[in-house]
Amino acid sequence: MGGTAPLDRTSPVFDYAPAPESRSVVDLRSSYGLFIDGQFVEPVAGGSFKTISPATEEVLAEVAEADEADVDLAVRAARRAYTRTWSRMSGRERGKYLFRIARILQERSRELAVLETLDNGKPIRESRDVDVPLAAAHFFYYAGWADKLRYAFPGRDPRPLGVAGQVIPWNFPLLMLAWKIAPALACGNTVVLKPAETTPLSALLFAEICRQADLPPGVVNIVTGAGDTGRAVVAHPDVDKVAFTGSTDVGRQIARAVAGTEKRLTLELGGKAANIVFDDAPVDQAVEGIVDGIFFNQGHVCCAGSRLLVQESVADEVLERLKRRMSTLRVGDPMDKNTDVGAINSAEQLAKIRELSDIGEQEGADRWSPPCDLPSQGFWFPPTVFTGVSQAHRIAREEIFGPVLSVLTFRTPAEAVEKANNTPYGLSAGVWSDKGSRILWTADRLRAGVVWANTFNKLDPTSPFGGYKESGYGREGGRHGLEGYLR
């Protein structure tokens, strides 16, 4: 058994047996109503739509579709709750409701994680270890602010805005709900929230949690539906505040729609983040960071590190290591605890990812994916990396919102910063280097709301998150996250 022993193995490969999370913890109903004024109600016009599991295309449930009349009922309920109950309640009492909700989220964490993975397609490991714990942490964090608001802004006497209309995306359904509802309620507002049409189920379970917490009726209202429902929420004249997370295009439409009104607006929109790897980077962690940056949540992340900017002197080595690492990614059944990359959220999103990836090839970039067996049912796209990409390529400029990485190179720190900032977006960026002064120099020059140095895609309720430029305005998280819900 000397150092020159042959490389052949006597044992078979260590292949992990399936480790599926049990679905039994979730009690799926065949149909769901709207959650208005503390009750699940049928929509006025009786419309509905199906929500499916993107991993299997199985229909999970029939969900009510809210139209203008339903949204009006929800806003009225929210207004009543605001005027009669919530704005009159002391911050201390409001806080206790939020603490209750946080605890119930923890108590029902398994159920929430399974439901989220079923409806969204994300790996159970992520919904279990990231989405649900962070959602609970957000409620804990903002619960504590409810009776301390006057300490948050020196020289001000902060007051709630009234009714908040909130529209959230499908990539982190429960977490985005928490980002929206927790600060709104802590500040004394009531809400009408519209979850994304492909992922309504965790929000409806959250409605049930509000009931378990005995939250006064009307403080939280959930209206399900697609774009028209969202437009009705945004356009409703009795909404005082609009908060939206989603694409920059829709954000633009909303900004136009609220022009000339008294409505306050915060927008958390798209991104095309640069992940900058210098030649002195801690390379193994950088490779992990690149992988986390673009393959976390199938790349359905507004702050995803979708543009890798790697210093030319180490580009070949970093790419080689990246490809080797990508080959160990486990793509498949999101309910399997060992899955790293799950299903694409919808057929529509899959088509968009395919289209942009095909354009990448047509524009001359080199496409590579590790060999992986994708399931025959459901919506799947392999982890993909494009090399030979230039700033002019569409895959280097447009948000793909999928597991697709574009690799560009640079020679000097100044060039890295210039390329990183050369985008209308400005949500996030990454910097990898072992040299502290270089990291701070780079972070200082990046026009982005979140800069991760020697890490990526980290989120915390205490840490403000939000974009520069066309990535939106306002911050969520931390003391800054209160600002959008107070006058």
Added chain:
Amino acid sequence: MTRIDVRKTYKLAIGGAFPRSESGRSYEVTDASGGFLANAAHASRKDARDAVVAARKAFPGWSARTAYNRGQVVYRVAEVLEGRRAQLAEEVQRAEGATRRVSEGLVDAAVDRLVWYAGWADKLAQVVGGTNPVAAPYFDFSVPEPTGVVGVLAPQESSLLGLVSVVAPAVVTGNTVVVAASVRRPLPAVTFAEVLATSDVPGGVVNVLTGLLTDTAPTLASHLDVNALDLTGALGDPDGATALEADAAENLKRVRRPAQDDWATDPGLDRMTWLLETKTVWHPIGT
């Protein structure tokens, strides 16, 4: 024989220079009772675009100055303005039709406002930024950074104090500005631009346009290289303000809607904070 006055030509201020409008147009500015005061330059759309280019060019340098230095420069503006007290009091008096005493009070208030904002330059980051106690081994901090190029419609009534109150907070935080002066009362703004030019404010940091808003405001609102739009000066024109806000949505400008301001009161932090982006930086803590 009485001496013939040398009259002043009121020009635009763009990128540290004082050009007349490239359009060659001007308009008549009258005092509060309708008497002729001067011809002011009527800035064109092209002038507005040139001003945006100048403001963008000035932004990297100005925003990279130390906060201490920006505070010093804004304080210097106050010093120079104090020295021009008599001239500006007279111009404000003519423009606004106030008494001499009231006008002097307004100039004094403008000087004091500049001093107040100057002092904020190196303090604001500690008030609105800080470290974030994240639940993981990372050092996590948030710092305010200037939004970028700001288009400002200055208030129509308060020709100097109002102007200073909207420009100073933008500049002291590191933004660069294109300001459309009060349409009917533009002359103090032009003189203020001269004050800026003689008080260490780099060219292009504050660009002053005079003329009708119909030309300048839509240019600022729709320009993709403008990051924020202050509609204070559109207070009397709600439809116009709505159209400008809708235009500004194209590149998600930060928009400040027109509101009734009382320039005599403590302005608070708000006129600075709306022009700040919060940047949050994470770094692992390890050996």
Added chain:
Amino acid sequence: MPLAASTPHDLAEVAASDAALRRFLHGLPGVDQVGAEARAAMLGTRSIKTSSKAFALDLAVRMVDLTTLEGQDTAGKVRALASKAMRPDPTDPACPPVAAVCVYPDLVTVAKETVRGSGVQVASVATAFPSGRASLEVKLADVRAAVASGADEVDMVIDRGAFLTGRYLQVFEEIEAVLAACSREDGSRAHLKVILETGELQTYDSVRRASWLAMLAGGDFIKTSTGKVSPAATLPVALVMLEAVRDFREATGRMVGVKPAGGIRTAKDAIKHLVVVNEVAGPDWLDPAWFRFGASSLLNDLLMQRTKQRTGRYSGPDYVTLD
């Protein structure tokens, strides 16, 4: 030096001088502690069930260096241990033997007599284990004695004092000398494991440098710890060392083994390590020739878990042998 792994040609030059060696080791890419620990923790969440668990448990048994390194060790104790090494579970003939028994040099003869013909190797610690604080001559004599007594494998300690003060060439030359002392008269040589004592090196940067130093000097295995210093083996340390052997093979074509030792007490911990081996270094290392666990109590937990797999019942300490 950029992070590019060097070519074999470069590597021939790196120990030409203290300065060259320092340049090389300090040119290796840094290790970010938080990132490395997060990666190890994530791999630790892999769920290994049913057939893959059975495979992992048997593999882990075959990888154990069953160890006793106490002042109170006796021939009787070592015989008992060696018997267990050959037949860990007397109730189950299908249970494989462990890889080796690991003892002090003076007990090698006893161990060797007991395991003779079984395929179980005898490993001896040497070089003034565990501190290594003795003259080179004493250390080499220690090694020669162990080899002469029949040790198949020698587990040496590096001079951490020299390493931490940056005298890398001294450490390098000492390993070379120990390697020479491992030679037997018949021309073969005992297999050399180089203990880095990562708990004393403290930083992952140092672990990576010490790993490369040991590999460059010719070590067959790099081993985390003596077991006498806390912390001993940790999952992130194993991760960093596995990255090192992976990169070293890429650069030189030579494969080096890894042995975490001390602190791995449960089957769960052992399986986490195997996951890290699998996903970081690759399946080539999933073999007792290339990965070992230096442990004593681990074996019984592996056996109890095997029993559970086999019978469906949870076992208890009364059903495994205590030696």
